[in-house]
Amino acid sequence: xxxxxxxxxxxxxxxxxxxxxxxxxxxxxxxxxxxxxxxxxxxxxxxxxxxxxxxxxxxxxxxxxxxxxxxxxxxxxxxxxxxxxxx
Numbered sequence: 001x002x003x004x005x006x007x008x009x010x011x012x013x014x015x016x017x018x019x020x021x022x023x024x025x026x027x028x029x030x031x032x033x034x035x036x037x038x039x040x041x042x043x044x045x046x047x048x049x050x051x052x053x054x055x056x057x058x059x060x061x062x063x064x065x066x067x068x069x070x071x072x073x074x075x076x077x078x079x080x081x082x083x084x085x086x087x
Contacts, residue, residue, distance in 0.1 A: 008070075012077040013041025020085035036044065044080045 021028065038083035 008073065009045065010037075012044045012081050013037045013039075016040035016044065016081045016085050019081060024083055040084060043084050044077060047080050047084070048073070048076065051064060 014037050017033055017040050020036055020040065025084065026032070
């Protein structure tokens with residue numbers, strides 16, 4: 001289960017960093033990619049926590065991953081993957 005949680009947390013940051021590189025039209029640099037991945041992972045998680053606070057703390061349960069959690073979390077992450085690199 002820890003691997004699934006790691007994927008749910010890191011993959012949106014990786015995709016946002018890749019999208020950011022395409023927007024900036026930069027040559028690939030592993031150093032910048034790792035920094036951007038960390039930055040976007042943090043920003044996406046921060047936005048998720050803010051949205052949790054607005055919707056109520058019981059909307060997402062980070063202790064266990066359920067289908068209901070993923071149905072709410074993944075579409076939100078898809079939206080954030082495309083919005084945050086533009087900001």
